[in-house]
Ligand SMILES: NC(=O)C1=CN([C@@H]2O[C@H](COP(=O)(O)OP(=O)(O)OC[C@H]3O[C@@H](n4cnc5c(N)ncnc54)[C@H](OP(=O)(O)O)[C@@H]3O)[C@@H](O)[C@H]2O)C=CC1
């Protein structure tokens with residue numbers, strides 16, 4: 001079987017929306033397509049479309065025979081019927097399963113594994129199910145979709161990755177077919193990363209609403225009910241935005257504190273902190289959306305009757321049109337701090353757009369994230385304080401202060417600012433830099449193992465967030481999502497951790513563990529799992545029949561080591577670890 005598809009010919013079974021869109025994309029990139037369908041004579045392919053003029057449309061059987069690579073663009077519901085009929089013809093062919101889950105049609109594990117069980121002699125590859133027919137058909141290949149490709153056969157997987165690359169996608173090796181379950185789930189699960197941030201925002205907004213209702217309608221009556229839609233609703237909106245902003249930067253401070261307390265970056269964060277770090281991007285974007293709304297509403301209402309303390313008036317005959325009023329320092333400074341905060345937030349939001357993220361190098365991205373984040377917090381807190389501080393001075397009791405909306409809502413952001421200032425003090429900063437560098441003295445017994453994904457069940461990018469990272473203030477899962485072609489190790493700039501690699505496109509999962517028996521600077525080499533040799537050699541590469549390999553290294557390579565995922569015990573030796581992997 002020729003896995004290098006030099007002839008650039010493929011078969012597509014199913015002339016529905018997806019099959020046609022896929023054919024168009026492949027034809028555009030120089031492939032020849034043979035279509036096979038149930039009814040080759042009644043299909044929706046327009047003979048007038050010049051793209052399809054050279055396309056052969058034939059019976060399913062002839063189409064399968066025509067090429068080594070067969071895209072199966074039919075619903076999973078028809079798999080069984082299809083397989084029964086064409087099992088023999090598909091023997092030793094690469095069958096690409098593009099299907100997504102169908103409600104009420106139950107399959108164990110995944111559609112792809114179901115198909116593989118129906119076609120045991122074929123090589124099933126899961127790919128392209130994350131791309132919609134609409135996107136597939138589109139002309140634009142800029143920012144094209146990241147496509148996970150999974151199969152039990154590494155050469156077939158590579159052939160489809162090559163094809164995806166040629167067709168303008170960003171395919172990546174997603175390991176074994178057993179990972180198709182999460183690939184299929186990730187492509188149909190709705191807004192899974194947004195649920196917690198949105199629910200948190202709604203809960204915070206509801207709490208601030210209750211607070212505002214108590215302060216402005218029960219404790220004192222400051223507004224009429226007619227103003228609840230904009231003027232009053234704008235208050236909890238602003239308070240929620242600033243709280244979410246603080247919640248975006250607080251976990252970074254907590255992570256730094258955790259590292260300082262443990263004096264190492266190689267301790268796993270608690271699970272809640274891990275999830276919180278991974279959700280920062282979404283929380284920040286929700287904060288940005290609410291801030292934008294707050295700015296629009298405030299601009300609509302910006303007049304002396306709504307914000308009397310922001311304006312001076314001549315005092316003679318205040319006109320209804322505000323013609324004899326002008327903004328005082330408080331009004332001007334509130335607006336300025338608010339707008340500067342919004343500007344910094346816009347920069348933060350823009351750099352989360354994948355195209356922009358890709359155009360920045362790691363240093364630029366980190367600089368903007370960190371500095372604009374700090375500025376946003378400072379300006380937003382300043383905005384609340386400019387509005388509130390002149391009033392706080394006149395308060396006589398603590399109850400007044402504690403029922404001040406500006407004071408209460410700016411408490412958390414101010415705390416984050418203070419934490420960040422403390423963490424930037426020279427002696428604390430140096431400790432953090434030392435810890436994050438992962439110096440050898442840190443933990444001289446540390447061992448890192450990388451394994452090829454075909455060995456361990458590799459997670460799709462969405463699931464990589466479940467692995468631990470200790471990457472300064474930036475979550476690995478975040479960078480992994482932004483650079484899905486990088487392995488977790490690569491995501492922190494450790495390209496060479498994989499050592500001598502026969503196929504550079506392979507992705508690795510990094511597992512760390514402690515090896516109390518490994519001596520510092522000793523690296524264990526094993527040509528295969530059962531022959532762990534000298535503890536003073538250079539690299540560990542295990543190759544079995546296919547492409548499975550393991551590399552064990554110790555702290556001599558640690559400056560390129562990735563954030564760590566714990567597996568194994570204190571007492572495990574390298575040999576045991578290798579044999580277990
Ligand atoms: N549409 C999309 O955006 C996406 C679709 N997918 C997946 O792609 C697959 C196809 O989807 P889509 O194109 O939208 O569906 P359609 O219903 O538009 O097309 C399905 C096609 O499959 C044909 N077909 C059904 N059974 C067989 C069979 N036994 N042999 C040959 N052909 C058969 C149908 O033929 P006939 O018309 O004669 O019944 C029809 O042309 C699905 O598994 C879906 O999950 C994945 C990602 C996105």
Ligand SMILES: [Cu+2]
Pocket residue numbers: 238294298338383
């Ligand atoms: Cu405001």
